Amino acid sequence: MRTRILGWVALLAVIAASLNALFLVPADLNQGDAQRVMYIHVPAAWLAYLSFGVTALAGIGWLWRRDLRLDWLAHAGAEIGVMFTAFTLWAGAMWGRPVWGVFYQWEDPRILSTTILLALYVGYLLLRRLTDDPIRRANRAAVVGIVAALDIPIVHFSVEWWRGLHQAPTIGSPARILDPAAPDLFVRALLAMVAAFTLLWLYLMVRRYQLARLHAAADEAARRGSLAAARAAADPGIPDVRTAQPPEPAR
Amino acid sequence: MNPLPFIIGAYGVILGGLGVYVAWLWRRLAAARAELDAAPPAHDAEHDGA
Numbered sequence: 001m002r003t004r005i006l007g008w009v010a011l012l013a014v015i016a017a018s019l020n021a022l023f024l025v026p027a028d029l030n031q032g033d034a035q036r037v038m039y040i041h042v043p044a045a046w047l048a049y050l051s052f053g054v055t056a057l058a059g060i061g062w063l064w065r066r067d068l069r070l071d072w073l074a075h076a077g078a079e080i081g082v083m084f085t086a087f088t089l090w091a092g093a094m095w096g097r098p099v100w101g102v103f104y105q106w107e108d109p110r111i112l113s114t115t116i117l118l119a120l121y122v123g124y125l126l127l128r129r130l131t132d133d134p135i136r137r138a139n140r141a142a143v144v145g146i147v148a149a150l151d152i153p154i155v156h157f158s159v160e161w162w163r164g165l166h167q168a169p170t171i172g173s174p175a176r177i178l179d180p181a182a183p184d185l186f187v188r189a190l191l192a193m194v195a196a197f198t199l200l201w202l203y204l205m206v207r208r209y210q211l212a213r214l215h216a217a218a219d220e221a222a223r224r225g226s227l228a229a230a231r232a233a234a235d236p237g238i239p240d241v242r243t244a245q246p247p248e249p250a251r
Numbered sequence: 252m253n254p255l256p257f258i259i260g261a262y263g264v265i266l267g268g269l270g271v272y273v274a275w276l277w278r279r280l281a282a283a284r285a286e287l288d289a290a291p292p293a294h295d296a297e298h299d300g301a
Contacts, residue, residue: 014269018262034254037261044265083272087265094261098254200269207276214283221290 003210007203013196017189025189034098039190041091043197044084045114049152050201051081052121056149059142071138072212073205074145078124080204085118100165108164113155120148134216 021039028035055077061070092111093103106112124144131137159168182190 014266018266022258022262032254033258036254036258040261040265083268087268090264091261094257094264098252098257204273204276207273207280211276211280211283214280214287218283218286218290221287225290 003203003206006199006206010196010199010203013199017192017196021189021193025185028186031099034095037091037095039193041088041095042190043194044087044091046194047197047201048081048084048088048114048117049156050198051077051084051205052117052145052149052152053077054205055081055121055124055145059145062138062142068134068138068216069213071134071141072209072216074138074141075128075212076205076208078121078141078145079208080201082118082121082125084201085114085121089114089118096165102165105165108166109158109162110155110164110166113151113158117148117151117155120144120151124148132219134219 018040021036025036025039027033055074058070058074058077061067062074089104089111092114096105097103104111124141127144128137128141130140158164159166
């Protein structure tokens with residue numbers, strides 16, 4: 001019930017923040033209306049970082065505590081992070097074409113490192129499909145999830161370490177958190193979008209975690225069912241619980 | 252260059268994509284619940300022959 005309320009609140013927040021970003025905030029002086037794409041591009045990038053950060057931390061937690069719930073959390077983060085990374089690249093292309101004149105540029109360090117981040121976590125999701133053994137799957141995924149997360153600081157600081165098409169952070173660098181290089185109205189609209197999308201992310205994470213838990217329970221039930229069938233086949237004296245009829249009540 | 256198609260493209264694909272993902276997630280959740288309901292009772296299977 002609480003998750004459902006969270007979903008509705010997140011939906012309303014995303015709608016309100018998007019309408020504000022699209023229609024209420026004034027257009028940028030230099031870039032015009034094209035700058036409105038920034039309000040959805042930045043939250044997508046932030047949530048990609050957050051998702052993969054959760055995946056890496058949950059992977060470390062799994063290797064340390066051996067609790068499969070942490071692996072389910074890591075899986076949820078990776079799947080949702082892949083989606084938000086793809087959205088980041090897409091919104092970047094939609095912003096880049098009218099402002100830079102190109103959808104994509106391989107030479108840009110920010111764009112390239114983000115593409116590599118996407119490829120790494122798509123690989124993570126594919127790796128998870130290689131085995132049905134939950135322990136082996138969690139071990140492999142944890143290692144890849146942690147190593148892949150090393151790309152996150154490279155993505156974030158690439159605009160400061162190297163030259164490229166992509167602009168430097170507007171509010172995301174330590175020097176600009178208290179003194180953003182944008183008007184307050186723009187910053188507030190951006191923070192509203194970030195907050196709304198983070199609520200939606202939280203809802204998606206909870207639901208995706210629930211799905212992983214259900215899959216694990218179904219796998220366990222199937223394993224027990226096949227175990228019971230194997231026992232019944234080995235010793236016909238043991239009733240097969242899947243087909244056995246309940247005893248007649250005593251009269 | 253008119254930025255409108257790009258703005259619509261960005262917001263449309265992302266908000267629409269999120270909607271599709273939520274629907275896919277709900278569908279997988281419903282399928283997983285149905286699969287679990289169809290599975291043999293874990294308690295009986297665990298204690299069979301005991």
